[in-house]
Amino acid sequence: MTAIILCNPQMGENIGAAARAMQNFGLNDLRLVNPRDGWPNESAIRMASGAFDSMPTPTIYDTLEDAITDLHYIFATTARTRDMVKSCFTPEEAANESHKKTNQNIGILFGAERTGLLNEEIALAQAIITIPTNPNFSSLNLGQSVLLMAYEWSKHSNQVTPAVEQEQTPATQKDITAFLKRLESDLEEGRFFREENLKPTMVKNIQNIFTRNNLTEQEVRTLQGILSALRGNKTRK
Amino acid sequence: MTAIILCNPQMGENIGAAARAMQNFGLNDLRLVNPRDGWPNESAIRMASGAFDSMPTPTIYDTLEDAITDLHYIFATTARTRDMVKSCFTPEEAANESHKKTNQNIGILFGAERTGLLNEEIALAQAIITIPTNPNFSSLNLGQSVLLMAYEWSKHSNQVTPAVEQEQTPATQKDITAFLKRLESDLEEGRFFREENLKPTMVKNIQNIFTRNNLTEQEVRTLQGILSALRGNKTRK
Numbered sequence: 140m141t142a143i144i145l146c147n148p149q150m151g152e153n154i155g156a157a158a159r160a161m162q163n164f165g166l167n168d169l170r171l172v173n174p175r176d177g178w179p180n181e182s183a184i185r186m187a188s189g190a191f192d193s194m195p196t197p198t199i200y201d202t203l204e205d206a207i208t209d210l211h212y213i214f215a216t217t218a219r220t221r222d223m224v225k226s227c228f229t230p231e232e233a234a235n236e237s238h239k240k241t242n243q244n245i246g247i248l249f250g251a252e253r254t255g256l257l258n259e260e261i262a263l264a265q266a267i268i269t270i271p272t273n274p275n276f277s278s279l280n281l282g283q284s285v286l287l288m289a290y291e292w293s294k295h296s297n298q299v300t301p302a303v304e305q306e307q308t309p310a311t312q313k314d315i316t317a318f319l320k321r322l323e324s325d326l327e328e329g330r331f332f333r334e335e336n337l338k339p340t341m342v343k344n345i346q347n348i349f350t351r352n353n354l355t356e357q358e359v360r361t362l363q364g365i366l367s368a369l370r371g372n373k374t375r376k
Numbered sequence: 377m378t379a380i381i382l383c384n385p386q387m388g389e390n391i392g393a394a395a396r397a398m399q400n401f402g403l404n405d406l407r408l409v410n411p412r413d414g415w416p417n418e419s420a421i422r423m424a425s426g427a428f429d430s431m432p433t434p435t436i437y438d439t440l441e442d443a444i445t446d447l448h449y450i451f452a453t454t455a456r457t458r459d460m461v462k463s464c465f466t467p468e469e470a471a472n473e474s475h476k477k478t479n480q481n482i483g484i485l486f487g488a489e490r491t492g493l494l495n496e497e498i499a500l501a502q503a504i505i506t507i508p509t510n511p512n513f514s515s516l517n518l519g520q521s522v523l524l525m526a527y528e529w530s531k532h533s534n535q536v537t538p539a540v541e542q543e544q545t546p547a548t549q550k551d552i553t554a555f556l557k558r559l560e561s562d563l564e565e566g567r568f569f570r571e572e573n574l575k576p577t578m579v580k581n582i583q584n585i586f587t588r589n590n591l592t593e594q595e596v597r598t599l600q601g602i603l604s605a606l607r608g609n610k611t612r613k
Binding site: 160162163164165188189190193231270271272275276278279283286287290293294307322325326329330331341344345347348353354355357358361362364365366367368369370371 | 509
């Protein structure tokens with residue numbers, strides 16, 4: 140289980156964006172510590188595009204300590220390198236690390252929009268996550284930071300299914316060879332191979348164009364049709 | 377070089393969010409195809425939080441084809457599995473793949489907010505990227521999708537470029553388009569398209585055969601030669 144904990148979030152919009160990002164990537168446990176504008180919050184609900192309908196209600200706490208009592212391992216997200224001796228991970232490393240901790244409850248802390256996490260908040264975490272950004276343009280907002288974290292976490296989750304491969308029937312080698320033979324003979328007739336000694340290389344190069352892209356049965360039929368159309372015209376004249 | 381191409385973006389805010397995400401993660405080449413609200417755009421500039429000050433001015437195009445002439449390998453981002461046979465990558469796989477193609481100009485296409493990329497836009501790409509999301513809550517907005525892509529791309533930006541493949545010069549999209557246009561017109565003449573209403577789908581399927589295998593410059597010349605040989609015969613008669 141992984142919980143997202145927003146410490147003193149200021150804008151409802153960012154809470155909504157965080158919820159939306161969590162739902163996009165299969166995280167469900169949102170905890171709010173002392174949200175400035177209270178809870179529930181209209182702006183949050185508007186920004187969440189329905190995310191709150193499909194996840195448990197966020198839980199609200201007065202203090203960060205209260206919010207993390209059931210957690211075993213906590214990451215603090217921070218943009219700046221801090222003068223603290225803790226393990227420091229990229230989001231990817233943190234997700235990998237977290238995934239190894241089977242049966243542990245994991246928390247990821249995010250600070251207030253203006254200040255980020257305070258040192259005393261970071262002190263409660265076991266490790267730090269820093270998102271590597273362009274040093275000349277490093278500002279990520281709260282919603283974006285949660286999005287990137289949830290995205291990395293989802294790579295280990297089964298709830299998020301990758302795009303499915305096509306179920307088109309691939310062409311057999313026999314179909315492809317038949318097409319290539321016909322093409323070769325048509326090209327022969329069209330005096331494509333000007334120099335006999337270069338022909339084997341040219342044939343090989345042409346084969347290469349059509350063999351390396353996993354043609355489907357239907358595509359080979361299309362290519363056959365193309366040959367007929369291009370050549371057939373000649374016959375018809 | 378990697379370009380982010382927004383096809384028919386509707387909201388200035390999303391263009392601004394895309395620019396900001398690009399700058400966060402070190403991408404600089406933003407191309408806009410036919411932005412609905414014109415360019416420059418106040419909402420975009422406001423949303424970009426200064427990103428436009430530190431990157432080259434976005435370039436504007438009337439058509440997607442114009443926007444990709446100098447590119448060698450193009451990814452189309454799409455949420456749905458399409459009935460098209462192309463390589464399909466996660467953002468991470470695509471970034472890895474892209475990183476191997478040293479000296480190639482890479483493009484990542486994003487569709488309009490409401491519709492996503494159209495099939496004829498996707499047909500111009502060599503491969504598809506799908507961000508794996510929670511199937512029950514999969515809507516990512518344009519800015520978020522660009523953010524995730526730029527984030528994955530940035531993982532390679534500090535790393536030493538590996539020794540790589542490809543001594544062959546890849547074809548530009550311009551070369552490929554020229555070949556496809558000629559093929560289409562030859563097929564038209566050869567009465568390949570029996571039914572006018574099926575033509576767009578057939579053209580798209582044919583494009584797909586030739587765009588997904590990363591043709592080299594030499595191969596496109598060979599394909600042009602093949603067309604001449606097949607058709608030229610007719611002329612000579």
